[in-house]
Amino acid sequence: MDALVFALLNGVIYGLLLFMVSAGLTLIFGMMGVLNFAHASFYMLGAYFAYALQGLVGFAPAVVLATVLAGAVGAGVERFFLRRVHRHGHAHELLLTFGLSFIVAETIKLLFGNQPVDYRIPPALDVAAFVVGSQQYPAYRLLMGGVALAMFAVLYLLLTRTRVGIIVRSAIYKPRMVEALGHNVQLVFMGVFAVGAALAGLAGAIAGAFYTTSPNMALEIGVMVFVVVVVGGLGSLGGAMLASLLIGVMTSFAVGVDRSLADLFAVVGARDWAEGVGGLLTLKLSSLAATLPFALMLLVLLVRPSGLMGSKN
Amino acid sequence: MIHLRQSIVPMALFAAAAAQAAPVKIGLLETLSGPQASTGQTYRSGVRYAVEKMNSAGGWNGQPVQLVEFDNQGGPAGASDKLKAAIADGVQIVVQGSSSAIGGQITDDVRKYNLRNPGHEIVYINVGAEALELTGERCNFHHFRLTANAQMRTKVLVQGMKQVKALGTKVYSINQNYSWGQDMERAIVDNAQAGGYQVVEKTLHDVNKIQDFAPYIAKISASGAETVITGNWSNDLLLLMKAAKAGGLKAHFGTVYLDQPGNITNAGDLALGHFVAHTFNAEAGGSDGERFVADFTAKTGHAPVFVEPQAVYGLEMVAEALRHTKPANGQLDVNAFARAMETTRVKTPMGEFSMRAADHQLMMPLVVSMVSKDAKYKADGTDMGFKPVKVFSAEEASVPVQASCKMQRP
Amino acid sequence: MAHMRTSIPLLLGGVAVLVALPLLLSAGLLNASVQMLIAALFASAYSLLSGRAGMLSFGHAAYFGVGAFATVHAMNALNGTGLLPTPLLPLAGAGAGLAFGVVAGWFATQRTGTAFAMITLAIAELLHALAPQLRGWFGGESGISTMRMPAWGLNFGSTTQVYYLTLAWVLAALALLYFHTLTPPGRLTLALRENEHRLRFLGYDVHGLGVSAFAISGLFSGLAGALQVVSNESANYVVFDAGVSASVVLNSYIGGVTAFLGPALGAALMTFFGYAVSDATQAWLLYQGVIFVLVMMFMPDGLVGLLAVIGRLVRTLGIRAAPLMAGWLLAGLLLVAGGVFLVELVQRLCSQDYRAMARVGEAWPAVRLLGREWLPAAAGTWATVLLPLAAGGGLLAMVHGAQRRWLTEGAK
Secondary structure: OHHHHHHHHHHHHHHHHHHHHHHHHHHHHHHHOOOOOOHHHHHHHHHHHHHHHHHHHOHHHHHHHHHHHHHHHHHHHHHHHHHHHHHHOHHHHHHHHHHHHHHHHHHHHHHHOOOOEOOOOOHHHOOEEEEEOOEEEEHHHHHHHHHHHHHHHHHHHHHHHOHHHHHHHHHHHOHHHHHHOOOOHHHHHHHHHHHHHHHHHHHHHHHHHHOOEOOOHHHHHHHHHHHHHHHHOOOOHHHHHHHHHHHHHHHHHHHOOOOEHHHHHHOOOOHHHHHHHOHHHHOEHHHHOOOHHHHHHHHHHHHOOOOOOOOOO | OOOOOOOOOOHHHHHHOOOOOOOOEEEEEEOOOOOOHHHHHHHHHHHHHHHHHHHHOOOEOOEOOEEEEEEOOOOHHHHHHHHHHHHHOOOOEEEEOOOHHHHHHHHHHHHHHHHHOOOOOOEEEEOOOOOHHHHOOOOOOOEEEOOOOHHHHHHHHHHHHHHOOOOOOEEEEEEEOOHHHHHHHHHHHHOHHHHOOEEEEEEEEOOOOOOOOHHHHHHHHHHOOOEEEEOOOHHHHHHHHHHHHHOOOOOEEEEOOOOOOOHHHHHHHHHOOOEEEEOOOHHHHHHHHHHHHHHHHHHHOOOOOOOHHHHHHHHHHHHHHHHOOOOEOOEOOHHHHHHHHHOOEEEEOOEEEEEEOOOOEEEOOEEEEEEEOOOOOEOOOOOOEEEEEEEEOHHHHOOOOOOOOOOOOO | OHHHHHOHHHHHHHHHHHHHHHHHOOHHHHHHHHHHHHHHHHHHHHHHHHHHOOOOOOOOHHHHHHHHHHHHHHHHHHOOOOOOOHHHOHHHHHHHHHHHHHHHHHHHOOOOHHHHHHHHHHHHHHHHHHHHHOHHHHOHHHOEEOOOOOEOOEOOOOHHHHHHHHHHHHHHHHHHHHHHHHOHHHHHHHHHHHOHHHHHHOOOOHHHHHHHHHHHHHHHHHHHHHHHHHHHOEEOHHHHOHHHHHHHHHHHHHHOOOOOOHHHHHHHHHHHHHHHHHOOOOOHHHHHHHHHHHHHHHOOOHHHHHHHHHHHHHHHHHHHHHHHHHHHHHHHHHHHHHHHHHHHHHHHHOOHHHHHHHHHOOOOOOEEEOOEEEOOOOHHHHHHHHHHHHHHHHHHHHHHHHHHHHHHHHHO
C-alpha cells in the first residue's frame, strides 16, 4: 500500500514537472505552429541563470530573475530569429530552433564547463514534508508540484477570463481577423513566446536545484516534453496537463513492475517457449520504464493524431 | 598548461628520413566534444601530462614522443574514421579510455587492420574502457587494458566495505541496462558468497534517461537492503543518490564512479559515508603519492582527479615498455613493443603494476575509499574528500582470466 | 532542376574528379571522402521524401540503421560463401530499408504534417530505446562487428578499394534517384507536396503514393547505411540516435532541397566540416550551430539557392559583380576570423584549468592561441577581436548597400 501511494505521489510530481516545461511549448505550438526544438534550452537557461544569480541575491529572487531573463531571451529569439524565417515554412523554423538549441548548449558549456554545477536546494527548503512507512517525502517536491499547479491555474485563468487571454486564443484560430480588428498580432506572438520561454525557465530554475544542472539537461528532458505535447494535443493546455500526469504516473508505476511479456505467456502455459525466443518477449517492464512514453506517443499518433485533448483541424 | 596539439608531420618526410630515427607517435582518440566530453577531456589531460614526462625523460630513440589528438565526435563511427586518419598520420600507438562502446570499435578495427597489414601493426592502449568482453571474447594481442574492470572493482569494493562493517547482509544491486551495468550486476551476484551477503533484488534501468529515481528508492526501501551497490555514473549516480537522500534512505552506497568531478559538489553532505572503488588515492600513496600530486598540480594547474592518475600510470607502463624496445630500422616495431609490454612492471604510489600476458589485463592495485570530511585531499573544491579505507594489492584485486579469451599471438 | 540543364559537362567533370580522388588525397582524407559520399546519398534519399514529397520526416536514422544492421548480419551470416559477395552486400541493406520503409510508411503516411513528423520521430526513438536491450539483433553497447571478405579478385582491404565500391554504389543510386524523378510516380510526388487534396480528387491513390515515396526513400537510406557498414565493418545502435536524424535534415536544407544535388552537396560539406574542424577546436559544435542558424536565416534556399543568386547577380551586373563578390567574401572572412577568435578566447578564459591558475596568481595569466600568448588584460588582445568584427561588419553593410543600389540601377 505504501509503495502504491509513493508511486502515485512520485508519478504525479514528476508529471507536474513535465507539465511546467511543456505548457509553454504547447501554447507556442498552438499559437504559431512552431515546434520549438529550443524550448528545452530555455529550461536549461533558467537553471543556469538561477545558479549564477543564487550567489548574489539568494534563492527565491534568483528563481524570479531567472524566469524573467529566460522570458527575455525568448522574446529576443522570436523577434530577431523566428520572425525572419516564418515565411519560409515550418521546416526552416524547426531547423532554426534546432540550430539555436545547439548554440545555447555549447555556449553554456563554453562558459560553465562540461561538468554538472553546484546548484542546490537551499538548506531551509531541504526538509522532509512527511513520512510514510520508512520513507520520507521531501518538502521541495511538494513545492515543485505546487508551483506547477499554480502555473496551470494562472495560465488557465489568464487565457479564459482576461481580455489578453481572449485575444491570444482568437489569434490562435484566426490571426488575420484579429489583426484586422486592430490588435498587434506580432506583439501577441512575441508575448506568447516570451511567456512560454519564461515558464520553461521557471521550471528549470526550480527543478535544476532538485535534479542536476548540467549542459545536457536540455537533451534529457527535451524529448520527453515533445512526447507530452504530442500525446496531450498540440495547443491544448488541459491536454498537456493530462498527458504529463499520465506519463509521470506510468513511468513511476512501471519501475515497480518486474514482469515481461513472457509472464503474460505463462498464463496460457507458453512461458518456456517465450523465454526461449527471448528478445522482446523477455524484456522486463521495469527496465523499459523510460521507453514506454514513446510507445504511448506512437499509439496516440496512430489512433488519435490530434492528441488526447487536441482539436481536430 | 594550455597548448594545442602537436602538428602532423607528413608521411613524405618520414619516407625521406628513413635512414634517421623516426619518432613514435601516440594518437589520442577521445570524445572531446558533445555530451560525454567531460570524461574524454579528463583522459586527455592525464595523457598529455604523461607524454610530457616521457619527453622530459628523453623520449624514445633520441626523439620526443609526439602526441596527436583526435576527436571521435562522440561515437563509434567517428572513432573508426579518426582511427583511419590516425593510421594515415603514422600513429602506431592509439590511446582511448572514455567509452567501452568506442573501445570495442577500436579494438576490432585495430585487429582487422593488423590482419590486413602485417608488418605495419598498430596497438590499442585502453586506459579506461572497462567492458569485460575487451579481455574476454574480443581479447586481442594488440590491445592492452590499463584499467580495471567490473569484476575487479566489485571484488575490492565488497571486501573493503565488509572490512569496515558497512556491508551488511542484504545488498541491493541497481545498474544501467547496458554491457557495463550488466557486468556489474553479474559481479555483484558472483561476490555474494565471499562478501557474506544476499542480493535481495537486482534492477537494471535505462541509461541516462531517468530523471526521477524516487520509484527506485521506494523499491530499495521496500526490500530492506542495508547496502546499495551500483556501477552508475554521471547523472544516473548523482540523481540516484539525491533521490536516496530525499527519501531518507539509510543505506550505504558502494559505487565505482563517485569520484567523477561534479558528483561531490552536487551531492554535498549526502555523499558522506558512501564508498567508491577507484584506482588512485593520493592519501594512501604516501610520499610518492604526495610528490605525484604536487608535480601534476604544478604542471596542469589542478590536482589529479578521477581517471587522470590511471591514465598517467598506464602511459608509464607504455613508457617503460618503450624503454625496453629497440628500434628496428629506425622505427618502432609494434610487435616487439607489445611483447615488451607483456613483461613490463612499474612502481606506482599505490603498488606495483604488471601485465598479464594471457588476456592483456593490467594487474593493478585498487583502493576503496569513503567520503569523509577527514580526508587529506579535498575533492571538487568542497570540504569533503576520499579517505582511503583499504588498498588492495594487484594480486588481491585480480580476477582470473576469462575462458572466452582465445588470444592469437603473432 | 535549374542547373541540370547547363551542366552535363560539369557533371562529367565532377565524376572524373571523384574517380581520380584516391590519387590526389591522403588515406585519411580518402576515408573522409567515403563518409561524405555516404552522407550525400543519405541526404538525397531523405530529400526525396521531404523536399519533393513535402513530408518532413524526423526519424530517418531508423531506415539508415535498419539497413546497416541488416548488412552487418548478412556479412556475418554469409561470410564470403559467395551467395552475396562483398560488392553486392549493400543490396541486403537496401532490401531491409525498403521493407521497413514500407511498414513504417504505411502507418506514418496516414497522417500529414506535424503528426507525420512526430510518428517518424516516435518510430526512431522507440528503435533507439529498444535496440540496446535486444542484444541478439543490435549487439548491445559495443554493436556488432564483421569483416569484409575478398570477392571478385579484390581483397577489399585498402581504403582505395572501399572508396571505389562506395563511389560506384553512390553514383548508381543517385542516377536511379534522378531517374525516379523523371518517371510518372516520381512526378506525382511533387504533386503530393503541392496539393494533396487535388491529387485525391483526380483519382490517384494518395496513400499508396505516400507509401511508395517513403519506401523508396527508405530503400536508399538503407543502402547508405549498408555502405557505412561495409566501410566501417561494424554497426552500433547509436546509429538510431536523434542526432543522426537531425543531421540528415540539416544537411539537406543547408544544401538546398530545390535542386536534385543540393542535399548531396550540403551533406558532403557538413560532413567534411565536422571531420576537419572537430580536431582543430573544442567549440566546433558551436560553430556548427551558428552555421545552421545563419543558413536558415540568410540562405533559406541553401547553398543551391546561394549559387542561383550569384548566377543572377553575374547575369545582371556583368563584370561589376566581381568586386561585389570580393567584398562579400572579404567581409565574411573578417567576421569569421573575429568571431572564431572571440569564441576561442572565451573558451580558454572560462576553462577550468585557466580559472584555477587565475585564482592562484594576482594578474590573469596569458592564454595560448594560434601559437602565441595573449594577455586578457591587454588592449591588443581585444583589438584583435574587435577590429575584424567591426571591419567585417562595416564592409558587409557597404557591400549590401552597393549591391542593392546597383541592382536597382541595373533594373532600370
